[in-house]
Amino acid sequence: QVQLVESGGGLVQSGGSLSVSCAASGLAFSNYPMAWYRQAPGKEREWVAGITFGNFKNYADSVKGRFTIYRENAENTVYLQMNSLKPEDTAVYYCYAQVRFNDYWGQGTQVTVSS
Numbered sequence: 001q002v003q004l005v006e007s008g009g010g011l012v013q014s015g016g017s018l019s020v021s022c023a024a025s026g027l028a029f030s031n032y033p034m035a036w037y038r039q040a041p042g043k044e045r046e047w048v049a050g051i052t053f054g055n056f057k058n059y060a061d062s063v064k065g066r067f068t069i070y071r072e073n074a075e076n077t078v079y080l081q082m083n084s085l086k087p088e089d090t091a092v093y094y095c096y097a098q099v100r101f102n103d104y105w106g107q108g109t110q111v112t113v114s115s
């Protein structure tokens with residue numbers, strides 16, 4: 001069974017930094033693409049960052065230069081380092097994995113950036 005568990009969310013001030021993590025189980029972690037999405041209250045879920053099995057990374061324009069996605073394969077964990085946070089970054093952040101044409105999501109972790 002594939003399971004994704006996010007952690008590390010919290011409350012930060014504008015301009016601050018925060019790192020969230022996603023621990024994966026039930027899959028060969030490095031063989032599958034992973035991504036971070038986020039969803040603000042009353043808004044649709046949006047893609048934030050992705051990393052493939054070739055370690056190719058890509059980011060939404062809104063977070064380029066501020067966020068970094070990376071894997072720690074030995075820990076079976078993917079991270080999202082968020083710097084220079086803005087109030088508009090406030091959202092529930094979700095970990096995503098695609099395994100054999102199936103989509104898997106974590107439960108989400110709340111990130112709140114004060115004005």
